[in-house]
Amino acid sequence: MTLWYLARAAGVVxxxxxxxxxSLGILTSGSRGPERRFWLQYVHRSAAATGLLLLTAHVAAVIADSYVAISPTVLVWPFGSGYRPFAMAVGTLALYGLVLAAVVGAARGRLATSEAFTKRWRTIHIAASxxxxxxIGHALLAGTDRGTPWMLAITIGCLAAVAVVGAYRLRAKTSSPQLAGAWRTR
Structure with a gap:
């Protein structure tokens, strides 16, 4: 039972x-002022790193828990899972996208001297989004608590947070010509 609680908690957090x-990534790329941008990027990266650690704990706990019988092969062939194969595939693809963005992001400083990489960074970073x-889809499809009011509230809250920040950024972009120019150059 402990692994089940750990898997749930790690996945949700x-x-x-x-x-x-x-949310902070959306705000960072549209922010003005180097000091504010620095702190937003710092917390953005820290939240992503914390999320990756918790994601690792989630995956390890789910695989170690014998109740749902998910084997490590789900990381390579997610449709082979005996437990909600489509939901596991969605979760595995989420894992791939987040890890790809993290690996490329960690190497970004070393690759920044490459003009080709710098131009493609945003495209590669879409993997994180x-x-x-x-x-979010995995949480709605796979979790044992997916239909409970508290889990739906957290999931909808996550969607709403990103939507509100995205709308704020789009509104700021269209209402401020100076910010609109900053949007294009970053």
Missing amino acids: AMVMFTLSA TGWLLS
Whole structure:
């Protein structure tokens, strides 16, 4: 029972951390002022790193828990899971997107001297957004608590947070010509 609680808690808190990271990432790229941008990026990266640690704990606890019988092969072939194969596939794809973004993000400083990489960074970073959205789908499809009011509230709250921050950023972009120019150059 302990592994089940650990898997649930780690998965839910990881989703919240990735939501915080996504929200701050949206705010960071549109922010003015180097000091504010620095702190937003710092917390954005810290939330993402915390989310990755919790995601690792979630995956390890789910695999170690004998109740649902999910084997480590689900990380390579997610449709082979005996427990909600589609939901496991969505979760595995979320994992792939989040880890890809983390690995590329960690190497970003070393690759920044490459003009080709710098131009493609945003495109590659979309993997994190895709991973976050797939993690929301995984929470709605796979979790044992997915239909409970508290879990639905957390999941809808995560979606709402990113939507509100995205709307704020779009509104700021359209109402401020100076910010609109900053949007295009970053």
